[in-house]
Amino acid sequence: MKNFMKCDRCDNLAAYSRKYSGENFCSSCFSNSIIQKTTRTISKYNMIKRGDIVGVAVSGGKDSLSLLHVLKKISLAHDFKIKAITIDEGIPGYRDEALRIVNEFCSSIDVEHKVYSYKGLFGTTLTENLDLRGDEKISSCSICGILRRRAMDYGSDNLGVDVIATGHNLDDTLQTFIINLLAGDTKKIGWMDPDTSSNDTRKIKPFCEIYENELVFYAFSNNIPFQSEECPHMNEGIRTEIRNFLNSLEKSHSGIKNNMYKSITKISSILRDQDQMEWKICASCGSKCTGEICSVCNTLSNLRSK
Ligand code: SF4
Numbered sequence: 001m002k003n004f005m006k007c008d009r010c011d012n013l014a015a016y017s018r019k020y021s022g023e024n025f026c027s028s029c030f031s032n033s034i035i036q037k038t039t040r041t042i043s044k045y046n047m048i049k050r051g052d053i054v055g056v057a058v059s060g061g062k063d064s065l066s067l068l069h070v071l072k073k074i075s076l077a078h079d080f081k082i083k084a085i086t087i088d089e090g091i092p093g094y095r096d097e098a099l100r101i102v103n104e105f106c107s108s109i110d111v112e113h114k115v116y117s118y119k120g121l122f123g124t125t126l127t128e129n130l131d132l133r134g135d136e137k138i139s140s141c142s143i144c145g146i147l148r149r150r151a152m153d154y155g156s157d158n159l160g161v162d163v164i165a166t167g168h169n170l171d172d173t174l175q176t177f178i179i180n181l182l183a184g185d186t187k188k189i190g191w192m193d194p195d196t197s198s199n200d201t202r203k204i205k206p207f208c209e210i211y212e213n214e215l216v217f218y219a220f221s222n223n224i225p226f227q228s229e230e231c232p233h234m235n236e237g238i239r240t241e242i243r244n245f246l247n248s249l250e251k252s253h254s255g256i257k258n259n260m261y262k263s264i265t266k267i268s269s270i271l272r273d274q275d276q277m278e279w280k281i282c283a284s285c286g287s288k289c290t291g292e293i294c295s296v297c298n299t300l301s302n303l304r305s306k
């Protein structure tokens with residue numbers, strides 16, 4: 001006869017085994033463990049202060065919708081409010097489904113939701129910009145990332161939020177670290193430090209200590225609807241290869257991702273302390289930047305001059 005495992009925290013049957021810690025949970029205790037872990041991360045890095053309005057960046061994927069769900073629960077017990085922000089890049093066939101899912105989910109949990117589009121902010125969609133590239137090898141995600149950061153800054157000002165929360169998980173941090181390492185970009189490694197105490201607009205990642213597969217389980221066990229369709233540009237870079245490599249390592253060495261995460265936070269905080277940036281004002285749009293012209297103006301003017 002099959003031996004059913006019990007939950008370590010109650011009398012229910014276990015539905016999830018956390019391999020790296022040896023814990024077994026029923027669905028409800030698992031969800032509580034994610035909420036507790038997220039609450040600990042928020043307090044460890046002082047991510048949210050009393051009375052803050054937190055703008056949650058919600059793309060419609062499992063991570064961001066789970067983050068909205070978790071932060072809504074935490075906000076009810078702590079003194080902060082949340083609002084949802086979605087960026088519409090203008091990728092035909094992909095973003096429309098997500099916008100519908102996010103809109104319905106926000107209404108169901110009573111969270112204000114606002115959409116900001118590249119077309120509305122920059123006059124062109126991502127797809128129109130990508131068509132201008134010609135032979136130059138600037139990746140779709142680099143252009144999209146530069147525009148998204150500016151769109152999020154605009155959205156957070158417009159909605160009057162104090163801090164922006166994104167659904168990036170532990171796996172995302174490991175992948176980004178390896179991508180920056182392989183590109184020789186130590187500046188960006190310094191920016192990965194989750195300690196936000198010295199930033200103007202805090203950008204926080206409350207799921208930065210949670211494995212991606214646990215967020216999939218959280219979304220399923222809480223019936224959170226999320227977009228299944230992937231962005232058509234998703235597999236253009238090496239992120240997917242690195243993701244698969246790290247997953248195969250974790251499979252045979254449970255907890256290796258946690259160890260790597262701890263090393264990354266130490267390395268990035270040392271690099272951040274060493275590399276103090278000098279801020280300037282973009283001569284073209286007046287945004288804060290590190291050069292004479294900001295990356296958004298630079299990227300758009302390069303594309304338009306083709
Ligand atoms: S996968 Fe790349 S192009 Fe697609 S939405 Fe994400 S950053 Fe933008």
Ligand SMILES: [Zn+2]
Pocket residue numbers: 007008009010011012025026027028029030
């Ligand atoms: Zn239980």
Ligand SMILES: [Zn+2]
Pocket residue numbers: 282283284285286287293294295296297298
């Ligand atoms: Zn500019």
